[in-house]
Amino acid sequence: MEIKREDILHLADLSEFALDEKETESLGGDLQEIIGYISQLDELDTSDIQPTYQVFEMENIWRDDEILPQDATREQLLALTKNEKDNQIKVPKVL
Amino acid sequence: MKIADKSTSAEKLVRDALEKAKKYAEYNIFTFLNEEGALKKAREIDARIKKGEKVGKLAGVPYALKDNFLSPEGETTASAHILEGFVSPITATAVAKLEAEGAIMIGRTNLDAFAHGSSTENSYFGPTLNSRDKKRVAGGSSGGSAVAVALDIVEFATGTDTGGSIRQPASFNGVYGLKPTYGCISRYGVVAMASSTDCIGFFTKTPDDMDLLMSIASGQDPKDMTTLPDYYNTDADTELSDLRPSWATGADRAPEPRNDGREGACRGSLNSSVRIGIIKDFDNESVDSDIREALKKKVELLKSKGHEIVELEMPALKYGLAAYYIIVPAEVASNLSRYDGVRYGFRSEKSDDLDALYYNTRFEGFMPENKRRIMIGNFVLSSGFYDAYFLKAAKARTMIINEYEKAFSECDFILTPVSPNPAFKLGEKVNDPVAMYLEDVMSVSLNLAGVPGLTIPAGETKDGLAVGLQLVGPRRSDKALIEFSKELA
Numbered sequence: 001m002e003i004k005r006e007d008i009l010h011l012a013d014l015s016e017f018a019l020d021e022k023e024t025e026s027l028g029g030d031l032q033e034i035i036g037y038i039s040q041l042d043e044l045d046t047s048d049i050q051p052t053y054q055v056f057e058m059e060n061i062w063r064d065d066e067i068l069p070q071d072a073t074r075e076q077l078l079a080l081t082k083n084e085k086d087n088q089i090k091v092p093k094v095l
Numbered sequence: 096m097k098i099a100d101k102s103t104s105a106e107k108l109v110r111d112a113l114e115k116a117k118k119y120a121e122y123n124i125f126t127f128l129n130e131e132g133a134l135k136k137a138r139e140i141d142a143r144i145k146k147g148e149k150v151g152k153l154a155g156v157p158y159a160l161k162d163n164f165l166s167p168e169g170e171t172t173a174s175a176h177i178l179e180g181f182v183s184p185i186t187a188t189a190v191a192k193l194e195a196e197g198a199i200m201i202g203r204t205n206l207d208a209f210a211h212g213s214s215t216e217n218s219y220f221g222p223t224l225n226s227r228d229k230k231r232v233a234g235g236s237s238g239g240s241a242v243a244v245a246l247d248i249v250e251f252a253t254g255t256d257t258g259g260s261i262r263q264p265a266s267f268n269g270v271y272g273l274k275p276t277y278g279c280i281s282r283y284g285v286v287a288m289a290s291s292t293d294c295i296g297f298f299t300k301t302p303d304d305m306d307l308l309m310s311i312a313s314g315q316d317p318k319d320m321t322t323l324p325d326y327y328n329t330d331a332d333t334e335l336s337d338l339r340p341s342w343a344t345g346a347d348r349a350p351e352p353r354n355d356g357r358e359g360a361c362r363g364s365l366n367s368s369v370r371i372g373i374i375k376d377f378d379n380e381s382v383d384s385d386i387r388e389a390l391k392k393k394v395e396l397l398k399s400k401g402h403e404i405v406e407l408e409m410p411a412l413k414y415g416l417a418a419y420y421i422i423v424p425a426e427v428a429s430n431l432s433r434y435d436g437v438r439y440g441f442r443s444e445k446s447d448d449l450d451a452l453y454y455n456t457r458f459e460g461f462m463p464e465n466k467r468r469i470m471i472g473n474f475v476l477s478s479g480f481y482d483a484y485f486l487k488a489a490k491a492r493t494m495i496i497n498e499y500e501k502a503f504s505e506c507d508f509i510l511t512p513v514s515p516n517p518a519f520k521l522g523e524k525v526n527d528p529v530a531m532y533l534e535d536v537m538s539v540s541l542n543l544a545g546v547p548g549l550t551i552p553a554g555e556t557k558d559g560l561a562v563g564l565q566l567v568g569p570r571r572s573d574k575a576l577i578e579f580s581k582e583l584a
Contacts, residue, residue: 014473015428016435017457017466030467033529035474038417041487044494051489052496054291054321055277055545057570061320076184080439091437094449 001039003032096250096304099144099155105137105199112157112201115248122224122246124239125202126162127169133157133201140197151196152307158193159243159252162203163210163286166190173286174218175208177460178440187284188316189253189295196311204239204252208462209431210260210288212236213514213534216525217464224521226268227560231518234264237298241268244298245561251308252298257288258419259513259538261296265550266513266563271299273577275309276570277545278323281316289426290321292419292542302580305549309573326571369579371397372407372506377537383516385556390512390564393553393583397510400582405506411494415540418495420532421475421488422543427465428472434460467528496544499569508579509567512537513550517560538565547573551580 008028012019019027074087083090099105113130140155160166163173165183172178186194194200207217215238216222223238225231226245233242240252241264254261256274265272273296280295287293295312299305314325373394394404436442436456443455461469475484502509514534524530541548547570550563566583568576 008470011470011473012466014477015457015466015469016432016453017461017469018451018454019458019466023463023466027463027466027470030463030528031470031474034420034467034471034532037529037532038421038471038475038484038488041414041417041421041484041491044411044414044487044491046487046490046494049490049493051486052492053489055496055543056321057278057323063317071186072184077438080181080184081437082180083442089437092446092448092452 001035003028003035096153096156096307098153099137099140099150099197101144105140105144105155105197106134108155109133109137109157109199109201112249115246116202116243119246119248122226122229122233122242123221124204124223124243124246124248125159126172126174126205126220126239127203129168129200129202132168133199136199140199151198152311153193154197156198156251157201157249158198159202159204159240159249160190160200161206161237161240161253161255163206163255164190164253165284165286166200168200169203171203171286172219173209174206174220175460175462175465176219176441177434177436177456178286179219181440183284185284188281188318189312190284192312193253193308201249202243204237204243206239206260207236207464209286209427209465210236210255210257211427211462211464211468213259213263213531214519214521214524215239215264216521217462219462222521225518225560227555228518228558231520231560232267234267234518236260236264237272238264240298241265241270241272244268244270244300247300250300251304254296254298255285255288256294256296256542257292258423258542259535261294261298262513262538262548262550262563262565263534265298266565267518267561269552269555269561269563270550271302271305271552271580272550272563273297273305273309273573274541274548275313275573276323276547277542278321279309279313279327279547279573281314281319281322283316283318287430289423290430291426292423292545294542302577302584306574306577309577313573323571327574368401368403369508369582370403370405370506372405372502372509374407374409374412374509374511376409376413377511381515382512383556385517386512386515386562389553389562390510393510393564396583402582407502407505407509409498409502411491411498412540414491415495415543416532416536418488418491419535419539419543420471421484422492424468424472425476425485426472427468428470428476431461431465431469436460464528492543495540499540499544499546503569507568508572508576510583511565511567513563513565514538517556517562541567546570547576549576549580551583553583
């Protein structure tokens with residue numbers, strides 16, 4: 001399938017990043033090639049095959065429903081941002 | 096491994112390692128050198144030894160930490176701009192276990208940003224150079240760790256392997272590199288790439304060192320619900336042959352009956368015959384002739400030791416790479432959605448509103464390869480494409496798993512190349528993403544199936560480049576794999 005410029009912009013939007021003109025162009029070419037490569041799965045007959053999403057051999061790992069001490073405190077986590085005020089993280093306007 | 100005791104000191108071991116790290120600065124191995132922290136810990140260990148106190152199994156052993164393991168020593172950046180300035184308040188379980196035994200981290204090593212790559216050229220800090228030829232790539236993504244061990248700066252280094260990121264750089268630099276069974280070592284505190292294939296492992300100079308590290312690092316962790324109960328140490332006395340077929344020996348499954356008439360055929364010791372599978376399709380023109388030669392030599396060696404060689408046909412492996420580059424980007428797109436510039440790391444300050452903050456931070460903070468993978472992931476998960484790509488790949492994954500199960504009913508281990516070629520030249524593939532992905536063609540299927548693989552050094556090419564081969568075993572056969580690799584030395 002052909003990847004058009006609007007497809008690249010749509011994917012960048014889904015991916016929540018901006019792109020400049022140069023990258024829109026170069027990523028467009030790259031994605032076209034990559035999608036061309038992965039499309040070879042078309043030729044594989046997968047009828048009657050169940051999908052596998054994970055290879056961990058066990059299921060339903062339970063733990064007791066109790067609050068455990070956390071590895072990091074609220075203060076330590078807040079200290080990771082340079083934009084803290086009154087125990088909250090400052091961001092630009094939302095609306 | 097050189098352990099601190101009365102004949103040497105932890106401080107001397109650490110000083111030597113730091114000195115070597117500086118001597119090899121041009122290789123761009125480290126993103127952070129832990130001079131102060133490492134020397135302080137070394138002196139503490141020396142003081143304890145002097146007082147006659149008990150010290151750990153890795154007392155004073157200097158090691159290098161791939162920069163996607165969280166710990167409060169130095170910034171954890173995953174070699175990505177977007178994590179710049181991030182000093183973790185928490186410590187990865189694997190790091191905590193190593194340090195509890197006295198290992199001392201002397202530096203954090205370079206990788207392809209977020210472990211996306213096969214050459215370490217996608218790092219925000221520039222490429223790491225190959226230990227044998229400075230004009231060539233280190234391999235990746237754990238390139239810094241592989242070179243740190245190959246140049247003998249440290250005794251061992253940590254790595255992560257999502258599709259070959261330990262095995263391929265180990266092969267490019269002539270050291271041992273293990274990707275364990277999925278779920279063997281806790282992933283808690285390691286920067287997530289693709290959660291269904293990510294594995295923690297090590298680079299070492301000997302199989303015995305690998306065994307020691309595995310015995311320390313493996314086991315169930317309440318902080319990672321996908322860790323298996325410790326089979327590595329509880330099966331400590333298990334002989335090679337007892338591990339066949341190992342997916343049927345899990346505590347939660349009854350062993351399957353065996354009808355092949357070989358019951359107990361190689362119980363006892365490693366001297367008894369082991370069946371080694373060679374994949375027919377992997378020994379063809381697309382593989383470098385020096386690597387094919389190395390494989391032939393090892394096959395002859397195994398035959399001379401009385402082991403049996405079995406030819407395997409595994410046609411579904413041909414589709415492993417395509418399935419991998421659908422499934423992994425899908426998981427990458429999800430795992431990397433958390434980097435938004437708000438709570439930690441780099442934040443783009445140019446933004447007028449919150450949406451622009453996200454968009455600009457991610458635009459400036461990710462490397463091109465990160466963006467490719469996130470976009471491919473969102474593409475294959477999009478409505479309209481999900482069935483044709485993601486679901487199809489998940490079914491291909493089942494076929495690959497079935498193929499390994501069948502292969503391990505015919506043999507005990509598989510011996511294959513790690514990659515189709517030895518270390519390539521810097522810049523050769525960096526602008527051609529599909530050519531770079533093809534580097535992983537022989538390594539990714541193990542991750543899709545969750546089986547372990549160990550890179551063993553296997554000589555060198557005519558030009559003096561390192562050649563490695565990969566020994567693959569059924570799930571939970573890690574210990575046997577390490578033990579058997581001694582037969583190939």
